[in-house]
Amino acid sequence: AQSVAQPEDQVNVAEGNPLTVKCTYSVSGNPYLFWYVQYPNRGLQFLLKYITGDNLVKGSYGFEAEFNKSQTSFHLKKPSALVSDSALYFCAVRDSGRASGTYKYIFGTGTRLKVLA
Amino acid sequence: SQTIHQWPATLVQPVGSPLSLECTVEGTSNPNLYWYRQAAGRGLQLLFYSVGIGQISSEVPQNLSASRPQDRQFILSSKKLLLSDSGFYLCAWSEGNQETQYFGPGTRLLVL
Numbered sequence: 001a002q003s004v005a006q007p008e009d010q011v012n013v014a015e016g017n018p019l020t021v022k023c024t025y026s027v028s029g030n031p032y033l034f035w036y037v038q039y040p041n042r043g044l045q046f047l048l049k050y051i052t053g054d055n056l057v058k059g060s061y062g063f064e065a066e067f068n069k070s071q072t073s074f075h076l077k078k079p080s081a082l083v084s085d086s087a088l089y090f091c092a093v094r095d096s097g098r099a100s101g102t103y104k105y106i107f108g109t110g111t112r113l114k115v116l117a
Numbered sequence: 118s119q120t121i122h123q124w125p126a127t128l129v130q131p132v133g134s135p136l137s138l139e140c141t142v143e144g145t146s147n148p149n150l151y152w153y154r155q156a157a158g159r160g161l162q163l164l165f166y167s168v169g170i171g172q173i174s175s176e177v178p179q180n181l182s183a184s185r186p187q188d189r190q191f192i193l194s195s196k197k198l199l200l201s202d203s204g205f206y207l208c209a210w211s212e213g214n215q216e217t218q219y220f221g222p223g224t225r226l227l228v229l
Contacts, residue, residue: 032216034216034217034218041205041223041225042222042223043207043220043221043222043223044161044209044220045220046217046218046220049216049217051216090161092218094216103149104163104176105151105163107160107161109160110159
């Protein structure tokens with residue numbers, strides 16, 4: 001069965017420092033991986049995805065993620081954190097089985113990022 | 118461009134009352150539609166998904182039901198709310214074989 005793990009409930013980083021939010025996955029077949037961000041009382045916003053190709057994927061707001069097949073990881077990164085990056089971040093994987101005509105998505109439990117001024 | 122709407126934004130309902138939450142998508146045809154519940158600002162639980170009008174798949178047996186009366190309309194309902202139905206309800210859509218899901222702004226439901 002597909003699964004996603006976000007091992008850190010919270011990550012604290014100083015403004016201007018690089019940040020990493022960790023995600024590991026378990027899938028059968030080729031993984032389709034996603035990162036979303038959620039601000040308080042808002043829906044999830046799509047940041048980036050890995051489907052195939054380059055292992056380093058660039059997304060919105062200066063975020064990027066590195067796909068590592070051997071470590072089954074898809075960590076989210078940003079070279080220089082901003083206070084406005086403080087939010088809840090979700091990693092997700094698309095289920096490889098196309099049951100009932102569509103795909104299902106499995107989300108991690110989320111990591112709260114706090115960027116300190 | 119595509120947009121997704123949810124209403125109401127916030128809802129406070131007594132236990133035992135009915136529920137109807139609505140989600141509509143604009144700018145696309147025949148989207149795949151999804152209802153999620155998020156408890157305590159954390160993980161998402163998939164409740165229902167739909168690949169077309171009248172086609173609903175349920176993920177978790179519960180007090181809720183879903184319907185899709187029109188191509189771009191997805192409704193989450195309950196006949197009698199429970200305290201445990203409180204949470205943040207998110208609607209999402211994806212387009213055919215496209216990989217990415219896009220989320221609506223959510224509805225916060227408080228059952229008292």
